Every structure is written in structure tokens, then in C-alpha cells.
Amino acid sequence: MKVFRIFFRNVRDSFKSVFRNFSLSLASISCITITLLVVSLAIVLSYNVNNIAGLVEKDVTIVTFLKVDITEEEKDAVEQEINGIDGVESYQFQSKMEISKEMMESSDTFKNIMGSWSVDESPIQDTFLVKVDDINHIGKVASKIEKIENVGLVKYGKGMVEQLISVFEVVKKVSIFVVLALILVTAFLISNTIKITIFSRKREIEIMRLVGASNINIKIPFIFEGLFLGILGSIVPIIVTTYGYTVLYSNFDGQIFSPFIKLVVPTPFIYILSALLLVIGMLVGMFGSYRAVRKHLKI
Amino acid sequence: MNVIKMSHVKKIYKNGVTAIYDLDLNIAKGDFVFVIGPTGCGKSTLIKMLYREERPTSGSINVGGVDVAKLKNRKVYMIRRKIGVVFQDFKLLPKSTVYENVAFALEVYGLPKDEIYNKVIKVLELVGLKHKAKNYPTELSGGEQQRVAIARAIVNGPKILICDEPTGNLDENTSMEIMEVLDAINKLGTTIIMVTHDTDIVNRMKKRVILLNSGRIVKDYKEGTYKHESI
Numbered sequence: 074m075k076v077f078r079i080f081f082r083n084v085r086d087s088f089k090s091v092f093r094n095f096s097l098s099l100a101s102i103s104c105i106t107i108t109l110l111v112v113s114l115a116i117v118l119s120y121n122v123n124n125i126a127g128l129v130e131k132d133v134t135i136v137t138f139l140k141v142d143i144t145e146e147e148k149d150a151v152e153q154e155i156n157g158i159d160g161v162e163s164y165q166f167q168s169k170m171e172i173s174k175e176m177m178e179s180s181d182t183f184k185n186i187m188g189s190w191s192v193d194e195s196p197i198q199d200t201f202l203v204k205v206d207d208i209n210h211i212g213k214v215a216s217k218i219e220k221i222e223n224v225g226l227v228k229y230g231k232g233m234v235e236q237l238i239s240v241f242e243v244v245k246k247v248s249i250f251v252v253l254a255l256i257l258v259t260a261f262l263i264s265n266t267i268k269i270t271i272f273s274r275k276r277e278i279e280i281m282r283l284v285g286a287s288n289i290n291i292k293i294p295f296i297f298e299g300l301f302l303g304i305l306g307s308i309v310p311i312i313v314t315t316y317g318y319t320v321l322y323s324n325f326d327g328q329i330f331s332p333f334i335k336l337v338v339p340t341p342f343i344y345i346l347s348a349l350l351l352v353i354g355m356l357v358g359m360f361g362s363y364r365a366v367r368k369h370l371k372i
Numbered sequence: 373m374n375v376i377k378m379s380h381v382k383k384i385y386k387n388g389v390t391a392i393y394d395l396d397l398n399i400a401k402g403d404f405v406f407v408i409g410p411t412g413c414g415k416s417t418l419i420k421m422l423y424r425e426e427r428p429t430s431g432s433i434n435v436g437g438v439d440v441a442k443l444k445n446r447k448v449y450m451i452r453r454k455i456g457v458v459f460q461d462f463k464l465l466p467k468s469t470v471y472e473n474v475a476f477a478l479e480v481y482g483l484p485k486d487e488i489y490n491k492v493i494k495v496l497e498l499v500g501l502k503h504k505a506k507n508y509p510t511e512l513s514g515g516e517q518q519r520v521a522i523a524r525a526i527v528n529g530p531k532i533l534i535c536d537e538p539t540g541n542l543d544e545n546t547s548m549e550i551m552e553v554l555d556a557i558n559k560l561g562t563t564i565i566m567v568t569h570d571t572d573i574v575n576r577m578k579k580r581v582i583l584l585n586s587g588r589i590v591k592d593y594k595e596g597t598y599k600h601e602s603i
Contacts (some may be wrong), residue, residue, distance in 0.1 A: 075482035082479055179405050280463055283423075284477035284524065285453035288446045370445075 079290065087297035091305075097270035098302060104266040105306025105358065109350050113314045115255050116346060119248030124337045126241040130208040135215050135236055136276040137201040138226040148199060149221050154221045155201055160214045162206040167199040198225060208238055256353060262359030263306075267299060269364040279368045288370050295362045303358025304351065311347045318343050374398040375563050376422065381431035381441075383417055383587075391417040392428070393587045397485045399565065401531070404558045406574050406596070408569045409584035418584065419534050422565070424451050436531050453481075455532040456525025456562075460540035461497055462517045464509040464524075470496070471505040474524045481528070495523045499553055515546035519553060526557055533557060535566040539573060547573060 091098045155164055177184040204209050211229055219227045281291045319339045330334050376399040391414045396417040399405055407415050420426040424440045431526035433440045436454045464473050478488045496502045499519040509517050558564050581596030
């Protein structure tokens with residue numbers, strides 16, 4: 074009972090003091106708001122960059138041309154072998170008829186030239202389009218496919234894919250680093266602001282100690298206060314992110330420049346992001362208050 | 373029975389200044405003791421060690437059964453709950469009412485609301501400020517603020533009340549009012565140790581007087597006066 078009474082009194086007092094020291098609270102809240110907005114922007118950017126990188130990586134295909142005159146059985150044998158290779162996510166067969174039809178439909182020039190070819194004359198070959206589950210293994214999978222009997226040519230953009238992988242790796246690492254660094258900077262910025270505001274309440278802490286409040290009893294109201302400040306400070310960033318990202322997404326129709334570069338679908342992304350911002354605000358507020366009070370309890 | 377026992381207490385500050393040299397002092401239960409002496413004689417250091425704001429460099433201090441000299445930082449609240457402290461500058465929370473300021477000292481124990489109410493009203497009555505319970509400290513005179521501070525110091529019924537120049541900021545008449553309040557509290561059985569510069573008060577009260585000089589006790593009168601001592 075006693076513990077609960079002290080606990081609820083602490084919560085009540087911390088709530089009161091947010092309003093009693095409103096100008097100071099406002100300073101902390103706006104600091105949290107601004108820094109969380111920056112963090113939110115960084116998360117949106119990095120998440121989208123990573124998403125686009127993932128999409129592009131998924132789009133990379135190993136094009137496997139079969140030899141010109143192979144029988145249906147030989148084709149099936151190749152298919153079975155491809156199916157058996159580790160790291161192959163999916164594959165699709167395109168017969169030479171399908172390919173020429175597609176090409177002829179795509180342009181009139183192709184139509185004029187290819188229309189005159191007979192089936193046997195056509196240089197176009199039956200093809201397997203193979204997708205890998207991990208782009209880092211694309212070279213290995215390609216060389217395995219090359220060794221299969223009756224496979225003519227294997228192409229996957231050698232060189233370019235490797236470059237793409239290394240660029241994306243760097244982008245991913247940099248974006249995660251930026252987000253983490255920003256969160257750290259936020260934590261220190263907020264904790265310093267709270268520290269300054271609590272410094273002006275040194276006397277309050279001194280009196281609490283004087284009348285026999287134990288250290289934990291002094292810390293808890295301030296930690297709760299930090300929690301409230303964090304929650305209040307994350308309201309604006311959450312609204313801006315939720316609303317802003319939804320509008321941005323529908324304005325761009327979910328893609329930038331080309332259908333290849335797709336934005337992350339707003340739901341559930343914005344909800345997760347909102348929860349993340351709230352949690353960051355709360356933790357950083359609590360941490361800041363804790364750090365500030367602890368300083369005054371060392372005598 | 374002694375509620376305060378100090379033996380061979382020595383205090384050297386970090387900057388090398390020795391404030392107290394090998395001091396022995398016993399204060400009996402229910403006593404009213406004045407600590408006087410010139411500025412810088414170690415009066416403040418002496419009482420700060422009693423409520424564990426400072427730690428002695430060596431020696432032992434026992435206050436109400438607690439070994440204060442060995443008390444750890446996070447256990448300081450234990451001694452603070454046994455004693456009340458009153459300061460020259462009152463140390464009230466300006467943004468809390470008189471009632472809240474006094475109740476604050478009880479809330480840290482987790483007492484039920486109605487019990488806190490009863491105790492606070494009773495102690496405000498004792499210091500004669502029941503009618504100002506809802507006022508803020510800034511709306512009170514200096515003497516009234518000091519009475520609030522005294523109420524806060526004694527609300528949880530401490531056995532010892534330490535006063536660090538409680539009348540230092542007050543005029544003569546108000547000072548005497550405060551002394552009457554303290555005397556009444558002393559008569560209820562609380563031991564009071566008071567540091568002061570006020571010759572008049574010491575002479576009028578005729579209580580035990582301890583004169584400190586350069587960190588040593590030079591005189592200890594049973595019913596002392598101040599007049600033959602120069603400050």
C-alpha cells in the first residue's frame with residue numbers, strides 16, 4: 074500500500090511540475106520535438122533508400138540462353154538442374170516464340186525485320202530467367218548454371234551487379250550509421266536541455282533531501298517528468314510524419330522517377346515509425362532527467 | 373541520556389582548511405543548546421556534520437542512535453527523517469502552498485492523505501499559521517515563512533531540531549516570536565541545537581551555551597549569557 078501511495082504521489086507530482094515549470098518544460102518539449110523531426114526524416118529517408126536497394130537487387134536476373142537446337146527432353150533436364158541449384162529463388166522459362174512475339178510487339182522495326190524470319194532461321198534462343206535469393210551469390214549461381222549441359226550463354230550483368238552490391242552496402246551502412254548517430258545526438262541534446270532546466274530546480278532537490286526523501290524517491294518524479302516531456306515532445310513529430318508521409322506517398326503515386334523506384338507503402342510503416350518516435354522520445358526524456366538528477370544527488 | 377554524542381571529531385576540508393579540531397560534545401535529550409562563536413569558528417561545519425551534509429575526517433558522531441559519520445550517501449535520508457533542520461533562508465518551495473510545503477515532508481514516507489492532513493493542520497496550529505495554509509510562501513512575511521519552515525521541520529515529530537541562524541534574517545520582535553515557538557517545541561520534548569549570532573536572544577533565553585573558536589570548544593555554560601564574549 075505504502076509503496077503504491079508513494080508511487081502515485083510521484084506520478085501526480087511529476088505531472089504537476091510539468092505545468093508548474095511550464096516555460097522550462099516548453100524548452101525541453103520543443104527541443105525533443107525538433108530533434109525527433111530530424112530523426113524521423115532520417116529514418117524515412119534511410120528506410121526508403123534501403124527499400125529501393127532491396128527492390129533493385131531483387132530485380133537482377135540471370136538470363137540463361139539454351140543452345141539453339143535442343144529437344145524438349147534436354148530442356149526439361151536443364152530445368153531440373155537449375156531447380157536443384159542452391160540459391161535459386163525462382164525461374165521462368167521463355168520459349169523463343171514468346172520472346173520474338175514480345176519483341177515484335179514492342180517496336181515496328183523489330184516487327185519488320187523479325188517478321189521475315191522462319192522459325193529455324195531465328196537466332197533467338199529459348200531462355201530461362203533465373204532469380205537468386207541473395208544477390209551476393211549471383212556469381213556462384215551463374216557459374217553453376219554455365220556448367221550445365223546444353224546451356225549456351227549466361228548473362229547477369231557481370232561487373233555492374235558487383236558494383237551495385239558494393240554501392241548498396243555502403244548506402245545501407247551509411248544510412249544506419251546516420252540514424253544511430255542522430256538518435257545519440259538527440260539523446261545528448263535533450264538530456265542537456267533537461268539538465269539545464271533541472272539545474273534551476275536544484276533547490277527543490279536539496280529540500281527533498283533535507284526532509285528525508287530517499288534518493289530513489291527524488292529520482293522517480295523527475296524520471297516520470299522526463300517521460301511526460303518525451304511523450305509531449307513526440308506528438309508533433311508523429312503527426313507530421315504520419316500525415317506528411319501519407320501525402321508524399323499519394324502525391325508521388327508511390328514511386329519516384331520510374332516504376333522501379335518504389336516508395337515504402339505508408340501502412341504499416343508510419344505506425345511503426347510513430348511508435349518508434351514515441352519510444353525514442355520517452356526513453357531519451359527519462360534518460361535525460363535521470364542523468365540530470367543524479368548529478369545533484371552526489372554529496 | 374545523550375541524543376548527540378561526538379567524540380574526537382576532526383574535520384579538514386579538501387582545500388586543507390581545518391574547521392574542527394578534536395571535538396568532544398554530548399547533548400542530553402530535551403536540551404536547548406546555543407552554539408555561538410565568531411565567523412569562521414566552525415559552527416556551521418559542526419551542525420552540518422550532525423545532519424550529514426558534511427562528513428567528519430575522523431572521529432565518531434552519533435545522532436539519535438545513528439552513526440552519522442559512517443552513513444552512506446544513499447542512506448542519508450535515514451538521519452534526515454530523525455531530525456528537523458531550519459535555515460536562515462527558510463528553504464521553502466516557492467511554487468507550493470504553505471500546506472504543500474509542510475505536507476511534503478510527510479509525503480516522502482507514504483502516509484495516507486487524511487493522516488497527512490491531520491498532522492499538517494496540527495503543526496500549523498502550533499506555529500500559528502493555520503489560516504495561511506493555502507497561501508504561497510511569497511505572500512508571507514519573513515517571520516511567517518520561518519514558522520512554515522519550522523512546521524515542516526517538526527511535522528514528523530523529530531527528536532532533534534537543528535537551527536542554523538533561524539533569526540538571522542528577521543527583526544528583533546519577529547525573532548522573539550520565533551524563539552517562543554522554538555521554546556514551545558523544546559518544552560514538548562524536542563532537543564534543539566541552534567547556531568546564532570544574536571546576543572540578545574542568548575541572553576534572554578538562559579540556556580546551555582557552547583562557545584566555539586577556531587574549531588575548538590572554548591566555553592560550555594549551563595545557563596549561559598553572551599555578554600562577556602566578544603564575537
